[in-house]
Amino acid sequence: MYFITSVEELQELSPFIIIGCGGGGEKFANFEGVEAAGFIDDDTEKQGKEFCKNVISRDLEEVIQKTNAKSVAIMLPIGAEGTALKYAVEAIDHGKNVVTSFRSLPVTQNESLIKFAESKGVVLKEISSRLDVVKKIFGVAPPQCTEILPKINYKAKAPxxxxxxxxxxxxxxxxxxxxxxxxxxxxxxxxxxxxxxxxxxxxxxxxxxxxxxxxxxxxxxxxxxxxxxxxxxxxxxxxxxxxxxxxxxxxxxxxxxxxxxxxxxxxxxxxxxxxxxxxxxxxxxxxxxxxxxxxxxxxxxxxxxxxxxxxxxxxxxxxxxxxxxxxxxxxxxxxxxxxxxxxxxxxxxxxx
Known part of the structure; x- marks a missing residue:
């Protein structure tokens, strides 16, 4: 089983470097018993600023070298799956456990990533949408999260x-x-x-x-x-x-x-x-x-x-x-x- 079912599982993998300094990253850092050793974000306007009592960095390898993190949590939004995969590969390559929140790209669909994690002896899990719970209640559920479009904000020029x-x-x-x-x-x-x-x-x-x-x-x-x-x-x-x-x-x-x-x-x-x-x-x-x-x-x-x-x-x-x-x-x-x-x-x- 590749998905997280309790906060205790996260506590065992702590401390974390958290990738994504938005709502998801903040919520993850607020889990009871989870320590945030550092934060990463690709947004240059966020880098260097304080977030959840840590300074946001741009370089994962640098933060890995400077901290005692056991794991990397990738809390990126829908539409950033490519970036999420890049960070997952980099974290696993450095011998770190990985917890993801891909949603529209479940871990079970990434066989190469699973094999790579196994070869490095690290844990690879996801915070899933828990559609298994929905299926238990209703007898039917989508095979994976149906939220797949990137979030945009656009106001028309025409009325x-x-x-x-x-x-x-x-x-x-x-x-x-x-x-x-x-x-x-x-x-x-x-x-x-x-x-x-x-x-x-x-x-x-x-x-x-x-x-x-x-x-x-x-x-x-x-x-x-x-x-x-x-x-x-x-x-x-x-x-x-x-x-x-x-x-x-x-x-x-x-x-x-x-x-x-x-x-x-x-x-x-x-x-x-x-x-x-x-x-x-x-x-x-x-x-x-x-x-x-x-x-x-x-x-x-x-x-x-x-x-x-x-x-x-x-x-x-x-x-x-x-x-x-x-x-x-x-x-x-x-x-x-x-x-x-x-x-x-x-x-x-x-x-x-």
Missing amino acids: VVFVGGTSQECGKRTTTRTLGKAAKEQGLNAVVISTDEMGLEKPADVNFRAGSLSVMDVASAVMGTIKYMEENKNPDIIFVEGQSSLTEMGNPHPRGLSAAILFGAKPDATVVCHRPNHPYREPRGIDYEVKAIEAVEPTKVVGISLNLRNVEDKSEISKYEEKYGLPTVDIKNGGASRLLKVIIDYIGESKK
Whole structure:
């Protein structure tokens, strides 16, 4: 078995040189009974500064020679697996035990590293995601951590419009697509990003199922897509389709997905979709969703898109507009141009 199951196992391997002076490195150093003999980080801005009562170094061999460390702990983020492997090989070559946190690159998939550690007579273990525990409870689990994308932070140059909603199947995909079409008809270079495998219809520029990703990867996937589209299409405006809802009662599972897409979009303006009398979803309602969106992300909900599939009286639109104080449209019946004008006017005002 190559993964750590108790803090006592770490205590037996202490003291450690810890590679990675971020959250992971700090948490590792805070384990009870674990001594940090030194810290390494490739970031030149961190080198020479104090971290957890140690001065950060850049050279592993130098720290090995100067300390009594028995082991090296590699606490690097997702996306740095190549660097992690480099440090693991160097540590093993110097006769040091290695504890890793590769996550997306388990020790068991590194047969050459295992054989190298065995040849040097050192211990090689990982702090795993403990998917064995999940499998014990549910009977099924992914074979390895599904968090694999590097963490990025990108804010679009063009204005971004996020299309959220009060529930699943309330009109987000249709609203996103229709707004994109209206923008193009007005001569704007609009980009439409669908976060659904069903987002195949024009004018969607790109689509992927955000729900297939680890929720930890979703924001990066959305930001990365926006960055890619800006580099390749230089858009005037970007529309991002949301999924599910932050507040829907009946199905809590996709709510984290909805939040992650919102975080990744970093929208300048937001539209909320709602389906009155929804036959098989349990939305809390527009007021809840607007408050939730504006509470978790610095954006403004500027309008409502109503899905009137289950409504006989089409005068409902004016009632919603009066109740919530937001421009409200039937997106499938001529409402896109009005909603787009509201969005563009708001973005223009907010940039003054």
